[in-house]
Each structure stands twice: as structure tokens, then as C-alpha cells.
Amino acid sequence: MMKSFSLQFKLNLTITLLLLGLLFTWAISVIKNAREDVLAEVESTTNLVIHLLDAQIAHYMTDFGWLDRSEKGEINIFKLEELMNIRHLKVDFLDPTGHLRESNRTTRLEHDGEDPPAWFVKLLDISSVLNEPKRKNIILNGRFIGELVITPDPSFELREIWEDTSGLLAIVGFFGLSVLFFVYLAVRTTFKPVKQIIHGLNQIEHGEYQSRLPSFEQIELREISDKFNKMASTLEQSIRNNHRLTQQIIHLQEEERKKLARDLHDEIGQYLTAVHIDASAMVAAKKLTVARESATAIAQITRQMMFTIQDLLARLRPRVLDELGLSLALAELIHHWHDRNRNIMVVNDISNHLMQPDESVAVTVYRIVQECLTNISKHAAASRVTIEVTDTDQGLYLLVEDDGRGFDTAVPSRGYGLAGMQERVEGLMGTMNITSTPGQGTRIEVRFHKTDKFQDIAS
Structure with a gap:
């Protein structure tokens, strides 16, 4: 299938596929790094919060002054509302009955900017992180008082990564299109002389041997142009020589025919006339001696005719x-x-x-x-x-x-x-x-x- 396409199209297609392959490789690398960044950010934040809460639990086991009540009359064990600025995690404390006692986020945090598209989130493949919250049972003095549930929330990190990546994608896309455009112009300019070469060959094919190519800027094409012009000049001179030789051959043939006709007329014709005269004399002779003289003359004439014919044949072809x-x-x-x-x-x-x-x-x-x-x-x-x-x-x-x-x-x-x-x-x-x-x-x-x-x- 590719054989039917021009070399210019194949070159443009090859460069385009190569550039798309590089962009695709780059995009995979960006997505992979973004996924690792999101997971690392969520993981590090989760570990930090767990360490902080463990420190609080160790403190509570020796000091019960924390059993104060909130403004609503509820006892705040971990004071999770103070962790509401942690964007990547939602931390909930559930009592032994499973009811929510505390949370760092009672409402969804608002953020600026647009959410990343679904295909970008799907490519990052962080669903496993969202679906696997970490749970920690809280036991004080041998008594189970509740459970901490830490749920990752990478939406903020995803949004930041999307904003950075989308801008970079736009720049790279513009750069790629610019490269393809300039490559197309460069290839088109480079292959423009090929059409002139093909046109010159078509002229040679149709017998226009005076056709010549200009001197191209590219060194390789300039060499082709020089070789083409030398070939055309040699071919033109050869055709001209062939025409001249043909005319000379025709002229020589006519001259040889005239010479053979003249020799046949002047020599063979003369001999035949003499033979005819002597033969007529033999027919009319009344004496044997006269007939014998005419026969002797005929024998001599025919011998001379044989020598003349041999000489003519030798000129036509060397018998030796x-x-x-x-x-x-x-x-x-x-x-x-x-x-x-x-x-x-x-x-x-x-x-x-x-x-x-x-x-x-x-x-x-x-x-x-x-x-x-x-x-x-x-x-x-x-x-x-x-x-x-x-x-x-x-x-x-x-x-x-x-x-x-x-x-x-x-x-x-x-x-x-x-x-x-x-x-x-x-x-x-x-x-x-x-x-x-x-x-x-x-x-x-x-x-x-x-x-x-x-x-x-x-x-």
C-alpha cells in the first residue's frame, strides 16, 4: 500500500509518526510521574496525620484534661476540626456504635479552578487509593472508645497537576504542530526540484533533447542536475551525429549505386554490345573463318567481363x-x-x-x-x-x-x-x-x- 505513495508523503508521514511517538512517550511519562506524585503526596500526608494522632493518643493516656466539652456540649477527643486545612485527607472519628463523633471536614472544601477531565483521572488510575481508607482502632486504658477513619482526598492535588499538565500539554502541542508545519515546508521545498527533474526526464522521453536543469542549491541535487545536463548534452550530440551519419550513409549508398550503375553501363554494357555484334556476325557469316574470328572475340570479351565482375564483387565484399x-x-x-x-x-x-x-x-x-x-x-x-x-x-x-x-x-x-x-x-x-x-x-x-x-x- 505504501508503495503507491510519493516519497514526500512517506517522509512527512514518517516524521509525523515519529513526533507523535515522542509526544505519546512524553505523555505517558508525565502521567506516570503525576500518579506517583499524587500517591506520594497522599501517602506522606496520611502518615503525618497518623503520627500526629498517635502522639495525641499517647498524651491522652497520661493526662485526662482533654475531656473537656465543646461549645455544643460534646466531648472532643482529637479536636479534628483543627485539621480542616489538610486538603488531601478526610479524618473521621467514629464511636463504638459507628456514629460520627468528630471530623476535620463536615462540608466539602471549595477550591478554585476547574476539575480535571474524567479521562485524565482515569489515566492516572488512582481509584485504588480512593477506595482504600485507613482505619485505626482507638483503645484507652484497655477500653475501645472508637475508630479513626482516614480517607484520602487527592482532588486538590489532581487539580494542581492538571493545571500544570494542561498548560504544558498546550505548549508541547503547539510546539509539535509548529515542528510539523516547518518540516512540511522544508520537505516540500526540498522535493520541489524533483518535479523539475521529472519534467526534464519527460522532455527527454518525448525527444526534446535540448532540455536542461538549473543548478539547484542542494549539493546532492546539484550533482544530479550536472549529471542530467551532461547526459542530455551527450544524448543530443549522439542523436545529432546519428542523423548526420544516416544522411551520409544514404548519400554513400546512392553514390555507390551510381558508381555500380556507371560501371555496369560503361564496362559490362560495352562488353555485351561487343558480344552482340560478334554474335550477329557469326550468324551472318558465310565463311567458317569469319565465324571463328567472331567466336574468338566473344571468348576474349567474356574473359574480360569475368575480371570486371570479380573486381565489382571484391568492392562489394572482400572475397579473400x-x-x-x-x-x-x-x-x-x-x-x-x-x-x-x-x-x-x-x-x-x-x-x-x-x-x-x-x-x-x-x-x-x-x-x-x-x-x-x-x-x-x-x-x-x-x-x-x-x-x-x-x-x-x-x-x-x-x-x-x-x-x-x-x-x-x-x-x-x-x-x-x-x-x-x-x-x-x-x-x-x-x-x-x-x-x-x-x-x-x-x-x-x-x-x-x-x-x-x-x-x-x-x-
Whole structure:
């Protein structure tokens, strides 16, 4: 159930319950102390009165001058009317027949203030004190003359405690409400940026990648804001690059199609036209020698057509990968490139015992080396190139390094080459790291993790 509530509501509820728990604990402690105070006050007053009356009884046993009569003609043994100021006790003296002879309180004492509520008295739980009066038989000279009944009356003490407690309860209640109010404001203010973060995430979800968060005052939220803005900026740049790459890919596809169409038209079409002419000449020939010459021409043209088609297919897909494998295909590629670039020294460190990778990985490695060599011959002006392809415990490792001009990696490239290589590597769950500094050459490292498709072709 709590899972459906917001974090702000849960935090407010937790703080409220914690504060109520503290107030409840405090209230129990106050009531417990109040009960102990009432009982202690009543007990101490009762013991004091009993000691006073015992002292009077001891005095009466030696001096009978106390047998004087009151103004009403009655004999006052204990003169209890003089104890009428004792608020917590009602002291009665009953004769042997049970009739009231003396009392310190003939009428209920009046007091200022309001009586404590019934629930407060009930919480104090002092009913046992009220219901258990103390009795003491009075025996003088071996004769039972009556009984003293001391009944606790904690009403005055309860009233005083209630007045103090009610005031304290009001103060604590006001303080608790104030704390809850300020906590609510603090939590609301603290969680206000969360709505801005959610709004920013919603904008990202709907493709508004230019969305940014302000710098918040709270340190933690400020860090979230910085990370969000960096993420949004990176995502915006990535989307922009993807759009640019898509346009470039479409453009390159169209250019490749135009080139293939032109090659097919200019070369294959020309060969077919020649075949058609020679075939027509064979059909119209009346001499065997003329037909034989046309057939020979057709054989030569078809042989040239085969070479042209093979060259077109090689451009579409490196056939040497299927025939020779990755190691020999790369070696042949580097060899032909070095023949065209004799002024550049090539350090070839390609393992002859490569694990046969997945077909898409092999083609990607071949194309990356091909693209790197093309870029080096066009732009690098390098004197030395190092190419390394090896197997590691993690997978296939490729390194292409030159000592040429280099470039600034922070400046976005306008071409498709490096970005296209990066996309192909990441599409195969590999990693590509490009390190370059103007004037200090370029280093490109590519790693592909091993998969179950790798097969050992060392044999």
C-alpha cells in the first residue's frame, strides 16, 4: 500500500509518526510521574496525620484534661476540626456504635479552578487509593472508645497537576504542530526540484533533447542536475551525429549505386554490345573463318567481363576473407597498399594463429584496416605505420598507429570514415579508442570480446 505513495508523503508521514511517538512517550511519562506524585503526596500526608494522632493518643493516656466539652456540649477527643486545612485527607472519628463523633471536614472544601477531565483521572488510575481508607482502632486504658477513619482526598492535588499538565500539554502541542508545519515546508521545498527533474526526464522521453536543469542549491541535487545536463548534452550530440551519419550513409549508398550503375553501363554494357555484334556476325557469316574470328572475340570479351565482375564483387565484399581467412586477407591488403606507398615503412604484426571470429567481426576488422590505410595515404603524411592484430584472453585486438600529422579528436569530423568505424564496432558490442594529437600521429585501438562463434583455425 505504501508503495503507491510519493516519497514526500512517506517522509512527512514518517516524521509525523515519529513526533507523535515522542509526544505519546512524553505523555505517558508525565502521567506516570503525576500518579506517583499524587500517591506520594497522599501517602506522606496520611502518615503525618497518623503520627500526629498517635502522639495525641499517647498524651491522652497520661493526662485526662482533654475531656473537656465543646461549645455544643460534646466531648472532643482529637479536636479534628483543627485539621480542616489538610486538603488531601478526610479524618473521621467514629464511636463504638459507628456514629460520627468528630471530623476535620463536615462540608466539602471549595477550591478554585476547574476539575480535571474524567479521562485524565482515569489515566492516572488512582481509584485504588480512593477506595482504600485507613482505619485505626482507638483503645484507652484497655477500653475501645472508637475508630479513626482516614480517607484520602487527592482532588486538590489532581487539580494542581492538571493545571500544570494542561498548560504544558498546550505548549508541547503547539510546539509539535509548529515542528510539523516547518518540516512540511522544508520537505516540500526540498522535493520541489524533483518535479523539475521529472519534467526534464519527460522532455527527454518525448525527444526534446535540448532540455536542461538549473543548478539547484542542494549539493546532492546539484550533482544530479550536472549529471542530467551532461547526459542530455551527450544524448543530443549522439542523436545529432546519428542523423548526420544516416544522411551520409544514404548519400554513400546512392553514390555507390551510381558508381555500380556507371560501371555496369560503361564496362559490362560495352562488353555485351561487343558480344552482340560478334554474335550477329557469326550468324551472318558465310565463311567458317569469319565465324571463328567472331567466336574468338566473344571468348576474349567474356574473359574480360569475368575480371570486371570479380573486381565489382571484391568492392562489394572482400572475397579473400572467404578464401584465405582474416590473417592472410589482411596481409594481402597491407601488401598491395605498401606497393602503392613505398615511401612509408609498414610494421606488420598480424598473428598467423587468429581465432576465426564471427563473419561480421572479420569483415569489420578488414574494413577498419582498409579505411585506416586509405586515410593514412591521403591525409597523414606518415613515414611509419604499425599494424597489430592478435588474440588476447578477452578477445580480438586490433591496433593501427602512425607517426603522421594527427588531428584534434575534440573537433567533430565531417567525414564518415572514423564515425562509421565507431558505429560498426559498437554495433558488434566492441570498443574503439582513438588517440590523436596534432603533429604527433594517431593511434586507433579496437577490441572485440570473445564469443562462442570464435573457432580455432590455427591448424
